Structure formats: structure tokens, C-alpha cells
Amino acid sequence: DAKTTQPNSMESNEEEPVHLPCNHSTISGTDYIHWYRQLPSQGPEYVIHGLTSNVNNRMASLAIAEDRKSSTLILHRATLRDAAVYYCIHYNNNDMRFGAGTRLTVKP
Amino acid sequence: EPEVTQTPSHQVTQMGQEVILRCVPISNHLYFYWYRQILGQKVEFLVSFYNNEISEKSEIFDDQFSVERPDGSNFTLKIRSTKLEDSAMYFCASRKGRASELNEQFFGPGTRLTVL
Numbered sequence: 410d411a412k413t414t415q416p417n418s419m420e421s422n423e424e425e426p427v428h429l430p431c432n433h434s435t436i437s438g439t440d441y442i443h444w445y446r447q448l449p450s451q452g453p454e455y456v457i458h459g460l461t462s463n464v465n466n467r468m469a470s471l472a473i474a475e476d477r478k479s480s481t482l483i484l485h486r487a488t489l490r491d492a493a494v495y496y497c498i499h500y501n502n503n504d505m506r507f508g509a510g511t512r513l514t515v516k517p
Numbered sequence: 518e519p520e521v522t523q524t525p526s527h528q529v530t531q532m533g534q535e536v537i538l539r540c541v542p543i544s545n546h547l548y549f550y551w552y553r554q555i556l557g558q559k560v561e562f563l564v565s566f567y568n569n570e571i572s573e574k575s576e577i578f579d580d581q582f583s584v585e586r587p588d589g590s591n592f593t594l595k596i597r598s599t600k601l602e603d604s605a606m607y608f609c610a611s612r613k614g615r616a617s618e619l620n621e622q623f624f625g626p627g628t629r630l631t632v633l
Contacts, residue, residue: 445622452521452608452624453560496560504550504573505622507560 429482431497440499521625540609550610
């Protein structure tokens with residue numbers, strides 16, 4: 410399995426930015442970096458993905474290190490609804506496998 | 518917005534019984550997946566399915582498990598003789614294509630399987 414390392418848990422205050430880190434030192438040159446999240450009692454859902462350049466969408470931003478061995482998911486203003494387990498995954502033309510992820514707690 | 522659906526939402530069965538979990542992937546998707554999540558643990562890959570055959574399976578997916586796409590819309594996971602340790606949330610997922618750069622994977626809401 411493609412291996413990533415994420416903190417087990419993080420806390421944030423509502424309305425503040427959150428930076429969720431991920432190390433993927435064994436990433437290959439063709440693997441994309443994907444972030445998914447799992448809200449309580451739901452299936453995982455896509456957040457964002459990228460290869461080398463930083464990416465923005467309506468949910469989040471993804472900052473990718475120049476050597477691609479790490480990335481950071483940025484939630485610009487955390488809401489209570491963003492409380493979830495966030496998974497960083499890298500893969501290409503194979504099947505997506507999950508690590509343990511980071512459990513994000515958002516405090517009002 | 519199109520979505521993956523799963524039925525039932527909760528299935529209770531006796532140990533040793535057969536269960537079939539059903540999924541309807543998004544209609545123009547070609548790649549289908551089953552994952553499971555034991556309570557409090559991570560999401561585990563079980564099997565991928567493309568072009569009416571298994572593409573890849575994990576060590577969890579032993580002879581007790583099988584998958585089928587019986588009619589072009591449903592995608593099923595069968596557990597032949599359930600064990601207590603099969604109790605988990607089972608998620609179906611689908612993807613339009615294989616290449617990860619193009620394809621978001623969509624997950625269903627899950628079926629909670631309880632084996633007594």
C-alpha cells in the first residue's frame with residue numbers, strides 16, 4: 410500500500426483556518442495526491458487532488474511541497490460541519506487505499 | 518447530483534448465514550469498489566471490479582466473498598457464511614475511469630452489517 414503519515418488528531422476553532430499536514434515520502438512521480446474526508450456516520454467524500462501545483466476548489470486548498478514528499482490541506486475557515494476524519498492518499502492507476510487519517514475536531 | 522446508493526442501510530444476520538449487500542453505482546461509471554470499516558477502525562479496501570471481472574482484491578476478500586454485476590445497474594457483494602468478525606460498515610464506491618488524475622471516487626452511504 411502507498412504509505413502516508415498524518416497526525417492522529419487536530420483541533421481547530423470555528424471560523425479559523427486549519428492546516429492538515431501529510432507526509433508521503435515514498436510517492437512516485439506519477440502518483441496524484443488525493444484528499445478525502447469522512448463525516449460522522451457517512452461514507453468518504455472527495456475533497457481535492459493535485460500532482461505538483463497548488464490547487465484550489467470551493468472546499469479547500471492543497472499545497473504541495475516542491476519535492477512532493479509532503480502536502481497540506483488548507484480549510485480557510487473551519488465550520489462545525491468540517492469536523493471529520495481527513496485522509497491523504499497517493500495513487501495513480503491502481504486502487505485507492507486509506508490510512509488512518511487525521512480526526513479534525515472543530516470547537517465553537 | 519448523481520450518487521451511489523446502497524441497500525439495505527442496516528442488515529442483521531445470524532452467524533453462518535449468507536448476506537447480499539446491494540449497490541447502485543453512478544450510471545456512467547465503469548469501475549466499482551467495495552470497502553469495509555469495522556467500528557472505530559480505518560476504511561479497508563476489499564475489491565475492485567471492471568469489465569465484469571475482479572481487477573484487484575485484498576487479503577480480506579477470501580473465498581467467502583464474491584461480487585457480481587448482475588444486470589448492468591446493480592453491483593452486489595455476497596458473503597457466503599457470515600462470521601462475527603464480518604460485522605462492519607460496508608461502502609460501495611464507483612469511478613468513471615481508472616486514472617486517478619481525472620477521476621473522483623464516489624462513495625455510497627454504507628450498509629451496516631451486524632452478525633449475531
